[in-house]
Amino acid sequence: MSDAVQTQEGLLILDSHKLSYHTDRVDAWEAGERIAPVSVDMSLTRACSAMCSFCYAMMQESQARSSIKVSDALNLLDDFAKMGVRSVSLVSDGESTLAKAYVPFIQHAHKLGIDVGNATNAWEWEPEKIEQVLPYLTWIRFTVAAGRPESYASIMYKGPEHTHVFDRAMTHIKYAVELKRRKKLSVTLGIQMVLMPHLKDEILPFAQLALDLGVDYAVIKHCSDDEQHTLGIDYSQYEPLHDLLSKAESMSSQTTKIIVKWDKIKDGDKPSYRRFYGPQFLLQISGSGLVAPSGMFFNARYSKLHIGNFTEERFYDIWKSDRYWRAMNYLASPSFDSQTMMGTLPIQHYVSVALDNHAKGIRKITPGTGPKPLHSNFL
């Protein structure tokens, strides 16, 4: 696994996992206990006002959408706290900032001692909302598809003439950078580019934009695709980009680190693992309320791995149910093969590689030494 990146605020690990800081949960898993996830990745809605060409949510439509009420979202957090979930990332398959539950969810999680991170396009993330959530967030990561306004508008919206969406996002990101400095907030601010191989000319402008904005980091990652290759990603086309990506990394400044998710880009569509242990530690929940082990299985195609919907029953009861563990055990059995039965590079990729290596005795997960990295509760 790649090394952590030293930032002004601490060690930042984006291209690896942090299971070493949760060995209590690893030990319990190894002993066959029914463990609570360390982290949950979810969305408060399936809705989104962007139309990103790389968006995996296009492949995540389940049987039916339920509307997540504020009370559902707060009950979910209470259940997380009861179970021992340590962090929640609002990423998954929708734009959570659009949900009524967005602000109360983040504030309630903070009250319960659960760390919260959020990925957003920042279009509907106005100053009033920023003031209400930024002090309570551990990190926020803005989806910025490209560094140039026209390219950004083409990739994330209807066409190059719609640069107002870029301008709106930049205004809000700058507001957050300024607020963080003014109030000395501990939140980490980053921007993310989902790199499709044909977008290579956007790499350096993206890195430059990060420096201009003064965010803490900019990360460049692969694009996931489903096993039917719906998005048509050719993973062999990433290798010719390695020099450009290295050049982008070399643009890092004291304030802003440019980080490439090398491990995921190099692993591509050939994971080393067949069994999928990651979801037991890092669970995903859809903005439709659907609970499935991973976002890879939200689509109706994977209905056999649909466990429940937290708007219809309490999440705590879902987690305690035999059907939850039946789905998890299925993924850990020969009936399931990660290499052929799901899309590429899930959010649980790093964790799944580490757990598979641990299970096979290739490399054991041992307790972390030295100072804890930033965001240690996010796997």
Place this chain on the structure above:
Amino acid sequence: MPVNFRNFFGKVNAEMTDAFMYANEPSPTISAQWAGLTRAAQLEIVRNSIRSDTTLGSDIVEVVDTKANGEVIVRFIEPLGASVRGALLLDMEQYLKDSIEPGLTVWLSPLGDKNSLRNLRGIEVKS
């Protein structure tokens, strides 16, 4: 079907006593015998098998296709809640593995994105 496979897969959905027990096990593949059947013959075998056990939900699940790689594609005749459909389909898959071929897997046809804005991209979810 080889007896050892039946025993092997009988354990899959049981409580796992060892989290790592299948870490190095290969997944089953389709036999040459199954692959050599016509699609119509495969469909008939699967449909008859499901009809033979009334607990498998043959009145609410319809088998619509089989594929060369062992995939069995089904659809629900009426919508089923998320708390019910998973267990029903896992039961069905296990039954087909036990009674016909260990390499069979059960899937639904994929659903396309309902987001009208993203649909302007013209991307269709492949099946």
